[in-house]
Amino acid sequence: MxxxxxxxxxxxxxxxxxxxxxxxxxxxxxxxxxxxxxxxxxxxxxxxxxxxxxxxxxxxxxxxxxxxxxxxxxxxxxxxxxxxxxxxxxxxxxxxxxxxxxxxxxxxxxxxxxxxxxxxxxxxxxxxxLNSRTPRWARAGTVLAPAAAATIWATGVAPLMSLSTVDLRNECFRWQVTHLHSAPAGEITKTQRSVLPPAVDCIFTDGTTSLIGIETLGLSCCLTVFLICCAALRLLKTSTSL
Incomplete structure (x- = not known):
């Protein structure tokens, strides 16, 4: 104390x-x-x-x-x-x-x-x-999108990736209890994890669910925004140089 x-x-x-x-x-x-x-x-x-x-x-x-x-x-x-x-x-x-x-x-x-x-x-x-003719939103997006993706990964994906098999099964059971009316009602048979594409799945006897479904959607949105901003910067830079 x-x-x-x-x-x-x-x-x-x-x-x-x-x-x-x-x-x-x-x-x-x-x-x-x-x-x-x-x-x-x-x-x-x-x-x-x-x-x-x-x-x-x-x-x-x-x-x-x-x-x-x-x-x-x-x-x-x-x-x-x-x-x-x-x-x-x-x-x-x-x-x-x-x-x-x-x-x-x-x-x-x-x-x-x-x-x-x-x-x-x-x-x-x-x-x-920066003294540039490229739009500010594109320059800001190339910074904010990776930062948002890193935040989503650090808070929602990495903690589950680092769990042991037993702890991850317990996490699947807690998710099943929390979503009692919508979750599969069977027993947990195994768990699956992958980095590319990111996935943390709980496999039950009568269905499969993802613990990071919202996080995966957020990572996809960040990647889309980042690619759009990079494409905008590339196109505008090319057009100004011609």
């Missing part, structure tokens, strides 16, 4: 010191808008990653970190889930079905996502500010 409070205090100090350093750098250098966002994004990401590592995310056993929930070492853990990217530690308790799991590294994860968003925003601003 004291370690948890100490790490939150250190995080607050990092953020305050970083804010003063950023303000001094901004006043002295007068950087462009995209440069400010790049610096903020990189700094925020570093702080978030260091805060996650400070929990012993890599160096200690996750069960010990989750055990800090109580002081008497009586913590009814059912299982612990560790995601490499984005780095996240989830502690599942006996009452997690009602109240949800706890996330000791949540602050670091949110800072990492905030830093990534600032980096993308800075890159979009830089692309749109």
């Amino acid at each position: 004291f370690a948890w409070l100490f790490l939150w205090l250190v995080l607050g100090i990092w953020l305050i010191v970083g804010a003063f350093v950023y303000a001094a750098w901004k006043r002295r250098r007068h950087p462009a808008r995209h440069q400010r966002w790049w610096v903020l994004g990189i700094s925020t990401g570093i702080v978030g990653y260091c805060h996650t590592l400070a929990y012993g995310f890599v160096l200690t056993r996750p069960a010990e970190i989750c055990g800090q929930r109580t002081l008497d070492d009586d913590y009814p853990l059912t299982h612990v889930r560790v995601d490499a990217f984005p780095p996240r530690l989830a502690c599942y308790w006996t009452d997690s079905s009602t109240y949800g799991p706890s996330h000791p590294t949540a602050a670091g994860t949110w800072l990492l996502w905030g830093g990534a968003a600032l980096l993308v925003a800075g890159t979009v601003a830089w692309a749109m500010a």
Whole structure:
């Protein structure tokens, strides 16, 4: 408990010191808008990653970190889930079905996502500010589409890809219970995973369902937008050079 409070205090100090350093750098250098966002994004990401590592995310056993929930070492853990990217530690308790799991590294994860968003925003601003006759929407799309695809992959696809066979079967069972009226009613026979095309399928005795159907649609839309933007940039560049 004291370690948890100490790490939150250190995080607050990092953020305050970083804010003063950023303000001094901004006043002295007068950087462009995209440069400010790049610096903020990189700094925020570093702080978030260091805060996650400070929990012993890599160096200690996750069960010990989750055990800090109580002081008497009586913590009814059912299982612990560790995601490499984005780095996240989830502690599942006996009452997690009602109240949800706890996330000791949540602050670091949110800072990492905030830093990534600032980096993308800075890159979009830089692309749109270029001295070019190509449309701004095409330049912005070539940045936003891959960023959106990476977000979908990191949040929806990669966590399921990294699960063990037993955990994935449990995930299929939880999906079946959640979608009781629309899911296949048979037992789970096996699971299938593939990267290209991305697929995480639960095969039941009377049907097959995909756990990443919405994510696959989102990845397809991102790819379509990216190709359209690249084609627009190519065509307009060719027409201006003639």
